[in-house]
Amino acid sequence: MAGKSKEQGGDENVPFMQQLLDNPFILLFLGVASPTLLYIVWGVIEVAQIPIAQ
Amino acid sequence: MALAAKFRTCPDTGLKVHSQAEALIKANAVLGIIFLAVGGLFGLLVALTRWPAVHLLPDELFYLILTGHGANVLLFWIIFFEIAVLYFASAVLLNCRLAMPKIAWLGFLLMVVGAITANVSVLQGESTVMFTSYPPLKAQPHFYLGLILFAVGALVGCFIFFATLVIAKQEKTYEGSVPLVTFGAITAAIIAVFTIASGAVILIPTWLWSMGLIANVDPVLYKVVWWAMGHSSQQINVSAHVAIWYLIAALLLGAKPLSEKVSRFAFLLYILFLQLASAHHLLVEPGISSEWKIFNTSYAMYLAVLGSMIHGLSIPGAVEAAQRRRGFTNGTFEWLRKAPWGNPAFAGMFLSLVLFGFLGGITGVVLGTEQINLIMHNTLYVPGHFHATVVAGTTLAFMAVTYLVVPLIFRRQIILPGLAKWQPYLFGIGVAGISLFMMGAGTLGVPRRHWDITFTDAAIAVDMPGTAFLMMGLNGLFALLAATGGLLYILIVVGSVLFGEKRTEAVAKANPVIFDASTVKSYGSEEHPKLSGTYVLVAIFFVAFVLYYYVNWKFLSEVWPLS
Numbered sequence: 001m002a003g004k005s006k007e008q009g010g011d012e013n014v015p016f017m018q019q020l021l022d023n024p025f026i027l028l029f030l031g032v033a034s035p036t037l038l039y040i041v042w043g044v045i046e047v048a049q050i051p052i053a054q
Numbered sequence: 055m056a057l058a059a060k061f062r063t064c065p066d067t068g069l070k071v072h073s074q075a076e077a078l079i080k081a082n083a084v085l086g087i088i089f090l091a092v093g094g095l096f097g098l099l100v101a102l103t104r105w106p107a108v109h110l111l112p113d114e115l116f117y118l119i120l121t122g123h124g125a126n127v128l129l130f131w132i133i134f135f136e137i138a139v140l141y142f143a144s145a146v147l148l149n150c151r152l153a154m155p156k157i158a159w160l161g162f163l164l165m166v167v168g169a170i171t172a173n174v175s176v177l178q179g180e181s182t183v184m185f186t187s188y189p190p191l192k193a194q195p196h197f198y199l200g201l202i203l204f205a206v207g208a209l210v211g212c213f214i215f216f217a218t219l220v221i222a223k224q225e226k227t228y229e230g231s232v233p234l235v236t237f238g239a240i241t242a243a244i245i246a247v248f249t250i251a252s253g254a255v256i257l258i259p260t261w262l263w264s265m266g267l268i269a270n271v272d273p274v275l276y277k278v279v280w281w282a283m284g285h286s287s288q289q290i291n292v293s294a295h296v297a298i299w300y301l302i303a304a305l306l307l308g309a310k311p312l313s314e315k316v317s318r319f320a321f322l323l324y325i326l327f328l329q330l331a332s333a334h335h336l337l338v339e340p341g342i343s344s345e346w347k348i349f350n351t352s353y354a355m356y357l358a359v360l361g362s363m364i365h366g367l368s369i370p371g372a373v374e375a376a377q378r379r380r381g382f383t384n385g386t387f388e389w390l391r392k393a394p395w396g397n398p399a400f401a402g403m404f405l406s407l408v409l410f411g412f413l414g415g416i417t418g419v420v421l422g423t424e425q426i427n428l429i430m431h432n433t434l435y436v437p438g439h440f441h442a443t444v445v446a447g448t449t450l451a452f453m454a455v456t457y458l459v460v461p462l463i464f465r466r467q468i469i470l471p472g473l474a475k476w477q478p479y480l481f482g483i484g485v486a487g488i489s490l491f492m493m494g495a496g497t498l499g500v501p502r503r504h505w506d507i508t509f510t511d512a513a514i515a516v517d518m519p520g521t522a523f524l525m526m527g528l529n530g531l532f533a534l535l536a537a538t539g540g541l542l543y544i545l546i547v548v549g550s551v552l553f554g555e556k557r558t559e560a561v562a563k564a565n566p567v568i569f570d571a572s573t574v575k576s577y578g579s580e581e582h583p584k585l586s587g588t589y590v591l592v593a594i595f596f597v598a599f600v601l602y603y604y605v606n607w608k609f610l611s612e613v614w615p616l617s
Contacts, residue, residue, distance in 0.1 A: 034327070
C-alpha cells in the first residue's frame with residue numbers, strides 16, 4: 001500500500017499540480033481533449049478547406 | 055458486485071491478488087503471446103522476401119502477409135498484453151478487486167473474436183490493404199468489423215481499469231497518490247481511450263463504405279483520423295513500456311525514481327502531447343498547412359520527447375542509485391558492470407531502454423522534423439524507426455516483464471534458465487540490426503511496402519545502389535537472429551506455463567525472483583543520489599542525438615542543393 005511520504009504533505013495542503021496528477025478523470029479529459037482539438041479538429045478543418053476539384 | 059472477491063496473498067511480493075484479476079491477466083497475456091507468435095512468423099516471411107537473394111514470397115502473398123504482420127504485432131499482441139498490464143497495475147498494485155469482472159471477460163471475448171475475424175479476413179486474401187487500409191483500397195467488411203470489435207473490447211478493458219481505480223480509492227486500499235507504475239498505466243489507458251475512439255470514428259464509416267452503404271470515404275480525411283489511431287496506438291506502448299521499466303527496476307533492485315514529481319510530470323507531458331506525433335505521417339500531405347504539421351510535430355511533439363528524455367535519465371539513474379546503495383560504488387560504472395545481466399528481466403529491460411532511446415527516440419525526432427523528413431518519408435526508414443520503438447522498445451520490455459509474470463502470476467518456475475539468459479540478447483541484437491539496416495536502406499531510397507526494390511519493368515528505371523541490397527541482406531540475417539530470440543521466448547514462456555515447476559511457498563522461498571516489492575507499491579524518490587555513470591551515459595546520448603540530427607540536415611542539403 002502506498003504510504004504518504006514527506007513529499008506529499010497533508011491532505012489540507014495538497015498543491016494544485018498534485019491534485020491534478022491524482023485525479024485520473026481530469027487527466028483523461030485533458031488527454032482526450034488536447035489531441036482531439038490540436039490534431040483531429042484542426043486537421044479536419046484543414047482538409048475541409050481544400051477546394052473541390054472542378 | 056456479482057462475484058465474491060477472492061484473494062490470495064503472493065508469497066513473493068506480499069501483494070493481495072484478486073482471483074478474477076489474476077485470471078484475466080493470464081488470459082490476456084496468453085492471447086497476446088499467441089498473436090505475437092503468428093505476427094512474428096509473418097514478420098520473418100516479410101524479411102525473407104525483402105532479402106534480395108532469397109525473395110521468398112510471390113508478390114500477392116507478400117502484401118497479404120505484410121497486412122497480417124502489421125495487425126497481429128502492432129495491434130493484437132501489444133494491446134492484449136497492455137490490458138494485462140492495466141489489470142496488474144490497478145487491481146494487483148492497488149491491492150483491490152477488479153471492477154466488473156464479467157464485463158471484463160466480455161471485453162476480452164470481443165477482442166478475441168475481433169482479432170480472429172480480422173485474421174480470417176486477411177488470410178482469405180480479399181483484405182490485402184496493409185495495416186493502414188487507406189481508401190480507396192477496400193477490404194472485406196469483416197476485416198473492419200474485426201478491428202472494430204477488437205477496439206470495443208479494448209475500450210471495455212480501459213474502462214474496467216478506470217473503474218478499478220475508483221474502487222481502490224473508495225475502499226481505501228491505498229493512501230495518497232497511486233504508485234508510479236500505476237500512474238504510467240493511467241497514462242497508457244488515457245492514450246488508449248483517445249486511440250480507440252479515433253479508430254471508431256474512422257473505421258465505422260469505412261466499414262459501412264465496404265458494404266456499399268455509403269458512397270465515399272475521403273482519403274485525406276481518412277489519413278488524418280486514422281493516424282490518430284495508428285500512431286497513437288504506439289504511444290500506448292511507450293507509456294506502458296516506460297511503466298514496465300520502472301516496475302522491473304523497482305522489483306529487481308529496489309530502484310526508486312530520482313524524483314516522483316518529475317517522473318509524473320514526464321507522464322503528464324505524454325498525456326498532453328504524445329498523440330500529436332501522429333502528424334509526422336502526414337508531413338508531405340498536400341492540402342494540409344505547415345502550421346498544423348509543424349505545431350503537431352516540431353513543437354508539441356518535442357514536449358513529449360522531453361518526457362521521454364526525463365524517463366531516459368530517471369530510470370538508469372534510479373538503477374545506478376539502487377546499485378550504489380547495494381555497495382557497487384567503485385568508479386563510474388561498477389554499478390552497471392555488476393548489474394544482474396544474467397537475469398533476463400533486467401537484461402531485457404535495460405536493452406529495451408537503450409535501444410528505444412538511441413535507435414527509436416533519436417530517429418523519431420528526425421522523422422518528426424518537416425524538412426529532414428523529406429529525405430526518408432515513406433521509405434523503409436519508417437519501419438526501421440518503429441521496429442526500434444515498438445519491437446526493441448515495447449516488445450522487448452514486455453518480454454522482460456514476462457520473466458517476472460510467469461513466476462509471480464502463473465506461479466511457475468521458468469524452464470531452461472540457461473537459454474532464458476540469452477533470449478533478450480538474441481532478440482534485442484536481432485531487432486537492433488533489423489532497425490538499423492532498414493533505416494540505412496531507407497536513407498538510400500528503398501521504399502517501404504514494396505515487394506520488388508529493383509522496380510523491374512517500371513516505366514522509369516530505378517537504380518538502387520549496391521549498398522541498399524547489402525542492407526536488405528543484413529536485414530534478413532538479423533531478422534533470423536530476432537526470430538530465433540522470439541521463438542526461444544515463446545518456447546520458454548509456453549513451456550514454463552505448461553510444464554514449469556509449480557512455485558509453491560517453499561519453492562518461492564528457495565528461489566527468490568525479486569529483491570524488494572515495497573518500492574513499487576510506495577510513493578517516494580531516491581534521496582541524494584550520486585549519478586556520475588548516468589550523467590556519462592546521458593552525455594553520450596546527447597552527442598549521438600546532435601550528431602545524427604546534424605548529419606541529416608547535411609544530407610538534406612546535398613540531395614536538394616540550393617544555389
